[in-house]
Amino acid sequence: MGALSIQASGAARAAIEQHVPVLVEDKVASRLAAKDHTLWGREAEQEAEIRLGWVDAAGVSRPLVDEILRLRDELRAEGVSRIVLAGMGGSSLAPEVISNTAGVELTVLDSTDPQQVRAALAERLAETALVVSSKSGSTVETDSQRRIFEQAFTEAGLDAASRIIVVTDPGSPMDASAREAGYRAVFNADPNVGGRYSALTAFGLVPTGLAGVDIETLLDDAEEAAEILADDDPDNIALALGAVLGGTDPLRDKIVLLDEASGIVGFADWAEQLIAESTGKLGTGVLPVVVGESAPEASFDAPDVLVIRLVSAEAEVDLGGNEAAVSGTLGSQLLLWEAATAVAGRLLGINPFDQPDVEAAKKAARGLLDAQPKTPAPLAVDHAVEIRANGDWLGGAETVEGAVRALLATLDANGYVSVQAYLDRFGQAELENLRPELATAARRPVTFGWGPRFLHSTGQFHKGGPAVGVYLQITADAAEDLAIPERPFTFGELIAAQAAGDAQVLADHGRPVLRLHLRDREAGTAQLLQAVSALSGGKR
Structure with a gap:
């Protein structure tokens, strides 16, 4: 099975020691394997009853x-x-x-x-x-x-x-x-x-x-893991990881996912959706923070942050203060994290199988596509970037650097920054460099999502989780639009409506949204990277 294992320290270890014995006593592992839909409370029973096919998906x-x-x-x-x-x-x-x-x-x-x-x-x-x-x-x-x-x-x-x-x-x-x-x-x-x-x-x-x-x-790997994860055993890794995700006290609800040569390429991106969409609702939840090689959050030592390191089975792990390290083959880890997220949902007191707030952004986008309203004039234009914002928090800022600084000033002590780039994630991958620069500048966790795909992922947490996020949305026109056959809108119009619709829903939730529209993709990207680098004290 590829040495499926977990190690933990600090708050992560305390969560395991506190919750795993109770989870074992309540027979959560075997009940989950038996598709017991009552594990998450009466209000979740109807949904859970039709959402547990993943438990034996490998065999089926x-x-x-x-x-x-x-x-x-x-x-x-x-x-x-x-x-x-x-x-x-x-x-x-x-x-x-x-x-x-x-x-x-x-x-x-x-x-x-x-x-x-x-x-x-x-x-x-x-x-x-x-x-x-x-x-x-x-x-x-x-x-x-x-x-x-x-x-x-x-x-x-x-x-x-x-x-x-x-x-x-x-x-x-x-x-x-x-x-x-x-x-x-x-x-x-x-x-x-x-x-x-x-x-x-x-x-x-x-x-x-x-x-x-x-x-x-x-x-094969997933089926082998399923047998072990079904045991009501104190060493059950799914129970331990579920406790780490949803059982720290007080809750460390920003989970930094740090890949350290795990051999599983992009696993954190998949886990991000699984955890955020499953737990981010009813004003609670756990926000995964996917980081690359540069991870300022790992050194913040903030009371709401916990680091999970994805490592290889052969790695010698020296854990820091509040961390966990997980290893295993891809097939076994896919099932492990699904089971652990379901366990975390039980500990958080939420239904891990619904996504009640995802539809809001879709509905807003459909409305904008039908109405085709005129885009409001920007509050300011700084060279290749148009600046728009909701509310009065911008404080008259007329430059990209000033606007981003004003957005960061709205952060709560337990807040996070969400960067949302409605652009070509392959052609403009360098925009992901914004994430560590903003984390350094804000001294708070920063997530990065490519639109519109994050709407099917962390978008649920943004609307349903704790209302402590601030949002930086980046859009741009394409050099050449593309018609959609037999549809009254183009791809350019569709992605613009998706961006505007999500910004509208976030604003309706009372959250600050800074919208930066790149008049020229290349020049605007360079300008934005330079502005954020200046805020973080870097040089570009």
Whole structure:
């Protein structure tokens, strides 16, 4: 199983010692393995009863393997060597981790940014098959991505239906329409698994298996882990990790996820959605803070921050004051963190399977798409950047540096900064350098999310969790917009509405939102990086 293990110190160790004996006594592990929907209280029972299919997903998904591999061989025989995945949230995050860890090419399209969509269309289209993944079958981003690829295949003289594979819940709108359209294959996933818990279902396995990942070994590791995680044992790692996530006292609700050569590429990005969307509701929750090589938060020693280090099984770990370290193979860790998040939900007193606030931003975006209101004039323009903000906290700032400084001044002592970039996450990856610079300047945790994908992830925590966040939203027009076939709006209009809609909902929650619009992507990015570097005392 790859030496699945956990070590803990300080507040993390205290949480384990306090809660694990009670969790064992209450038989939480065995009840979870038996899909006991009463574990999270009466109000959660109805939802939990139809959301526990992930517990034995590794075994249930086993029959899919031969079907996936047979289709992969057929596609390869036809010259298809590139798989593109159109999906959002849980439909894309797990496949990206699985394929990147295996070193297998999988193009993940989880954006409505015209530049990013155009780049996905431009590469080796004749060798491409598209996997369209959506539980509901009605996700606007995924539907738009499918439409543009179907058009591109047809215009290139390719049989579009033979190049499109669908993963969806049985009976969803896309299930029926895909079969009617004669698409190459339709895989139905277990409807009793929520999107963020779907890594070991068809949503995780179909795109990665078609791309060339050894999905059988992935399931082997998860099944082996399942046997251990079902034991009501004081050494059960899922109980310990659940206690670390949701049981510190007082609650350390900013969890810094620091990857230290774990060998699992991008695991923290997947865990971020799982934890934030599962726990961030009813004014409580746990906010994962995904950091890169530079992690100022790890040294803050703040009372609301706890560090979890993702390490390899062979690593010699020297824990700091309030830390935990976790290791294991990818398959075993996927199941471990799902189980631990469910345990954390029990300790926090929330339902870890609903997402009551995700729909708010979607509804606001739909309203803006229908109304097509004129964009309000900026409060100020600083060279290549337009500055907008809600409320009166900006204090007349007319420069990017001044506006960001004013935003940071609104931070509570236990607050966090959320950077939200509605841009091409591959073409403008350097924007992620903002995260450690802002953390240094603010001396508070900073998260970074690419829009609109974070709306299916940490977006739930932003609206449903503790109201202590401040938000920096970055947008830009594309050099060339892209029409969506048979839709009255373009990709550029869609992503603009998604950004504006989320900003509106956050403002309605009384939170400060600084909106910076780059008139020129390259010049505006450089200007913003320089301004934030100046705030942090760095030089650029």
